[in-house]
Amino acid sequence: MRFAIPFIVVDLHHLLLAGLPAHLCENAKAINRDRASSSLKAVFGAHIASAFNFKIELENIILVALRTFAFSHSPGHFQTWLRVGIGGCHDMRQTMTSRxxxxxxxxxxKPIGPYSHIAKVGEHIWIGxxxxxxxxxxxxxxADVGAQTRRIFESFxxxxEAVSSDLNHVTHINVFLLHMSDFEAMNAAYVAMMGDHRPARxxxxxxxxPKPGVLLTMNLTAVTRKR
Known part of the structure; x- marks a missing residue:
């Protein structure tokens, strides 16, 4: 029993390294190896300590237990693999399907930069x-703010519609005006396109x-027609 205790301590300590960046993991591994070797020499002598570099059955027991725990406690979109070895860093890899x-x-x-027009999570919608x-x-x-406002709403x-929504399900709109003097003209076109719906704004x-001649841009948040 005394023989197994140092290995249990060492292995659990290594398992705590899972997920660290490679350079930190390597540094911690080296420090831990030195400490473990010193501890083994003090308790059992040099001959037993030299066995430190060999894998033992205990790590397989710990691996099975941790895999069972990881899969039973991880979120639905995650899968976790643990590779355990006393002589090397442990590799915890996660793959996630984005929501x-x-x-x-x-x-x-066409977007003028590295972005998509729409992002959607469940019933929630963002338009850039x-x-x-x-x-x-x-x-x-x-070349006038009214025409550009109407065109923006046509694009909206x-x-x-591409994400099962419409203007009646808009929750908030941001308007970025180049000239605040265009506020009333923008409002007139805005009301003509939005009708009676009055989301936050x-x-x-x-x-x-970003582009010459552009007098305003808008973005919005919305929800789908159905949950």
């Missing part, structure tokens, strides 16, 4: 910054927008 779905539907303006570009031509729809309709004036 976040992303979309850039057809018949919407959208300007008044015509998806068919790639050019701005008009297509995006929302934030309007801010910005110093500049």
């Amino acid at each position: 976040v779905q992303t979309f850039t539907p057809p018949n919407t303006p 910054g959208t300007a008044g570009f015509d998806p068919a031509t790639g050019t701005l729809t008009g 309709k297509v995006m929302l 934030t309007v801010v004036s910005v110093r500049e927008l």
Whole structure:
């Protein structure tokens, strides 16, 4: 029994290293090996300590127990594998299927950066910054804020429909105006497109927008029609 105790302590300590970055794991492994060897020499002498580099059956017992625990306590989207070995770092690898779905539907303006137009988690929807570009031509729809506002909402309709939603299920809209003097003209076009639905809204004036001629951009949050 005394012989097994040092190995139990060492193995559990190594298991705590699971998931550490490789360089930290290697450093901790070296420190622990030195401590364990010193402890074994003090208790059993050099001959027993030299057996430290060999695998023993105990680690298989611990491995089975930990695998059982990991699979029974981990979330549904996770699978965990533990590889246990006294002579090397332990490797804990996790794979996760993301709950976040992303979309850039057809018949919407091409994103101008590394992003998708839509992100969706369950019934919750986020649509990123959208300007008044015509998806068919790639050019701005008009040089006035009213025309660009209407074009943005036309794009919103297509995006929302792609994720089983619509303008009546919008919960919040952010409006980024290049000129706050366009506030009333934007409001008129906004009401014409939104009808009686009045989600929460934030309007801010910005110093500049990414593309020449763009007078405003909008983004929004929404929910699906059905849960």
